Amino acid sequence: MTYPWPDGKRAAVCFTFDFDGESPYLWRSRDSHGQAVGELEQRRYGPNRGVSNLLSMLDNLKLTATAFIPGWIAHEYPDQVTSIAHQGHELALHGWCHEPPTHLPVDDLRRTLDRAADELAGISGTRPVGYRSPSWDMSVAVFPVLRSLGVTYDSSLMGDDRPYEVDGVVEVPVDWVTDDAPYYRYVAGDPRPPATVPEVRQGWRAEIAAAKKHGTLCMITVHPWLSGRPARVDALEELLAPVVEDTELWCPTAGEIAAHHTGGRKVSLAKLRRPFHD
Template identity: 45%
Template sequence: MNWKPAPYPWPDGHRAGACFTVDVDATAPWLWQHRTGLPRGIAALEHRQYGRRRGLPRLIEMLGRLDLRATFFVPGVVAEEHPGLLPGLVERGHEVALHGYYHELVSETTDAQFTESLEASIALFEAQIGARPAGFRSPAWEMTPHMLAELRRFALWDSSLMGHDHPYRLDGVTEVPVRWENDDAIFFKFLGPGDNPPHSETEVGARWTREAAAQVRDGGLFMLTVHDWISGRAARVDMLEDLLVPLCQAESIWTATCGEIAAHHQSVTGFEYHARPIVPINERTGHG
């Protein structure tokens, strides 16, 4: 048992990495949820429309002030309905990557549907930005062996799993890991009575500041995930800016897009794992 793993080799003498990502889910999860028929109410839809109308521009302005390039994961249907979105993000120096076509939940789709959605999303990105996307993030961060095989087939990196503090390779796919605790949805997503009240920006900012400091100390990757319609509100963007400014200024931290981090990982050896090395209990012969 190796109790003290080798430190991760960040480039250019950096001690740690930081990455800011926006999942531009917009109306896609709502469309998927109501795929067999739209509900009478439009409140949740309006809530989500806020992201593209106001939240996303506010996040883009904030990133511009920090001169920070981010990775935006965009479902196909969102790009299709807003054809200026992907080119506009790329023009500002940001990276765009795949996030399902209708933000299909893995638990509600077949392998064949996943492949169809992936191929359609890639074709749409190619048509809109003239280049093949290099990365993928799974809606709701679920993954299957079939999905990993398809990501390998298209040479895509992934950013959906939580198996390490820094980039690693899973069944040959480069993984730029995420964390639920560094996702705004679990703290701020509130769609009405019955949902937990949103946490305060002050509390979440303090928590993420501490997470970032601990990850930097341990030489890991501080990966933050926000959503256009959730974190694009004024006070939340203020909080994000306060959090990100010192990370951008620290010379010891490499702030980079997911794609840059994945590309760097191509030259790193080790940190290779397999998704299913284990035998289920019902196929084992006995204890020990």
């Protein structure tokens, strides 16, 4: 069945960026008290340079994005997050310090997301209605928490290539294939070098063409510390310029996709769970 995109559009291309900065590293290394600063600085390229490079690219294209931002990052880098909001991009939840939800008791999950929502609302003036789980780690416990916080959509699962619904929350699905991390994330000692710009641009061009042919959603996820580097941000602009111009493609924020979605496939929490227990 063809998904009913608005205004007769054939498919959707959604551009999102996860402004993680050093938060995933801080969470992962929370029990260590070492002196290492290499990966911290590598990740700080995001707030130092990557965010403004991405914002310039989006401004050139007149493209509006969704930024998923851990609360700690909003607290630590209010100027960068203010710039994102002032340019009209949607701010959405991404944990407090990028803690994966399966690692948190449900009360801590609710408390940290509520605090992060306050932090983002303090900058944008609006409480976020969207959530993306850190590292796309997900638990059935997240959905009732999202509903209790007035969050209407999640963007962390891959069960479809069109929007669907899980436990009353709209799922705006993602895909590792159009996430920059598997291609560009490289830290000392990794067994392979990062992918080159032409490789990623060519692969994602094919993903967008296929979305248009099949009437699906192409969800692009990038990170300022990775894709905010000059050659990579230029490649994104080159990739997206014809997409924005294509009248058959819809380029909404994740929030606009969720607001448009009605009906369609619904998944209960019982169906979402693994079908048997060990």
